[in-house]
Amino acid sequence: MIETMAPTPAEAEEPALVDGPPKMSARNVDVFYGEKQALHAVSVEIHDDKVTAFIGPSGCGKSTFLRCLNRMNDTIPGARVTGEIELDGNDIYASEMDVVQLRARVGMVFQKPNPFPKSIYENVAYGPRIHGLAGNKSDLDGIVEKSLKRAGLWDEVKERLQESGTALSGGQQQRLCIARAIAVDPEVILMDEPCSALDPIATAKIEELIHELRGRYAIAIVTHNMQQAARVSQRTAFFHLGELVEYGRTKDIFTNPRQQRTQDYITGRYG
Amino acid sequence: MAATSGHTIKAFDEDLDRLRALISEMGGLAEHAIRESMRCLVQHDLKGAAKVVEDDKKLDALETETEKRAVQLIALRAPMAADLRDVVAAMKISSVVERIGDYAKNISKRVPLLADRDIEPLSLMPEMAKIATQMVHDVLNAFVERDAEAAVRVCERDKAVDDFYNSIFRTLLTYMMENPSNIGQSAHLLFIAKNVERVGDHATNIAEMVYYAATGEHMPERPRGEDSFTEMD
Numbered sequence: 052m053i054e055t056m057a058p059t060p061a062e063a064e065e066p067a068l069v070d071g072p073p074k075m076s077a078r079n080v081d082v083f084y085g086e087k088q089a090l091h092a093v094s095v096e097i098h099d100d101k102v103t104a105f106i107g108p109s110g111c112g113k114s115t116f117l118r119c120l121n122r123m124n125d126t127i128p129g130a131r132v133t134g135e136i137e138l139d140g141n142d143i144y145a146s147e148m149d150v151v152q153l154r155a156r157v158g159m160v161f162q163k164p165n166p167f168p169k170s171i172y173e174n175v176a177y178g179p180r181i182h183g184l185a186g187n188k189s190d191l192d193g194i195v196e197k198s199l200k201r202a203g204l205w206d207e208v209k210e211r212l213q214e215s216g217t218a219l220s221g222g223q224q225q226r227l228c229i230a231r232a233i234a235v236d237p238e239v240i241l242m243d244e245p246c247s248a249l250d251p252i253a254t255a256k257i258e259e260l261i262h263e264l265r266g267r268y269a270i271a272i273v274t275h276n277m278q279q280a281a282r283v284s285q286r287t288a289f290f291h292l293g294e295l296v297e298y299g300r301t302k303d304i305f306t307n308p309r310q311q312r313t314q315d316y317i318t319g320r321y322g
Numbered sequence: 323m324a325a326t327s328g329h330t331i332k333a334f335d336e337d338l339d340r341l342r343a344l345i346s347e348m349g350g351l352a353e354h355a356i357r358e359s360m361r362c363l364v365q366h367d368l369k370g371a372a373k374v375v376e377d378d379k380k381l382d383a384l385e386t387e388t389e390k391r392a393v394q395l396i397a398l399r400a401p402m403a404a405d406l407r408d409v410v411a412a413m414k415i416s417s418v419v420e421r422i423g424d425y426a427k428n429i430s431k432r433v434p435l436l437a438d439r440d441i442e443p444l445s446l447m448p449e450m451a452k453i454a455t456q457m458v459h460d461v462l463n464a465f466v467e468r469d470a471e472a473a474v475r476v477c478e479r480d481k482a483v484d485d486f487y488n489s490i491f492r493t494l495l496t497y498m499m500e501n502p503s504n505i506g507q508s509a510h511l512l513f514i515a516k517n518v519e520r521v522g523d524h525a526t527n528i529a530e531m532v533y534y535a536a537t538g539e540h541m542p543e544r545p546r547g548e549d550s551f552t553e554m555d
Binding site for chain 2 (some may be wrong): 277278281305306307308315316317318319320321
């Protein structure tokens, strides 16, 4: 084979599809809402240093699956999850698993920015405080500053940390929510359509942020915007009717998918 | 993998169809140009040859049009997977077909310089061109039909064109050696044969593009006909 061009740094770091033990792995996950089965035998891995995108039409189960990864479905009456989901090889549905601790390790950012009706500072400080991550005020100040910096919001808010978080623009609120999620030093960040309520510029900032955060956290993102999945992720999982249809490298899924249903969906032929 | 049905947005299908139609139109013109250049060569039709040269402008314009529409389609529709491969293939194929038109033009420009009707390889040339133009015809049909198998079959025929070329090459060498006054004419015929041989090569290049567009895989390596670089012993 003739070498035509040196790989970019992003390409060079992923020679194989499966690389090292996964951060999280799901095997044969079924989810029921009462009698209705929402997910059928889903098996997916989420890796450190990679963004995994979940795509698929509305009602395909992608958000349901995302919510299984930090047991958010526990809060829904009648929801039942079977199968195995592991974080670093430990079953997150085991009886000894502390769900509050789990959600600190596996943070979540939602579709609509949902800052607490408190100051910008308090929004970020709340998590570290209840988890006892800061010994004193200056530790806490440090965590707040570091988190806001990592979320790309520090320069915009450093002069007004005591103002209400809800007074920020939509894009800033979403970055505040990301700062809040990373303040408790999570290992995995789940994002459920984090840009669908944002304008293109705010969306681009979040996407750039996802790119920067990738080196530090395993990230899983649900998105309706296929271009976004193509832009931000290295792995893509396509869901349809509660099944995982195809999982693979993002560049393969978007240039040469193996399954007809994936092909039809990403080229805009149904849904 | 081919698509099962039309796009949810119908105008997307129309854009893709229009692109395919442009490629077909270009292919038709290029085939005609090669056939006409051969007819003019055999019949020493200077007027016809001049028309082939003139008509090449249409191909150039269609290539520009194809590129413009492909860029628009990428910008406005953000095609993915097989659709994206199709659009990229259309852009590449249009520039190759335009090149085939240039070969026809080049052949036609040599027609006035070939007044000697007795030179024998002249009679082989239209036969060779027939295979090459049929390859162009079939490979563009394969593109429109997204038929990877048909593309592979086109490649297999390139050997016949290469064999013709090698045979003509040897014959012309003999001519030139026999009588140096034949060298001028023979050199022109050699260029013409080479042009036709290149048309066959371009058809196989298009076949590779069609195969990739249709399957997402690159065409497996195939045995190639050897070009003749026979030394004069």
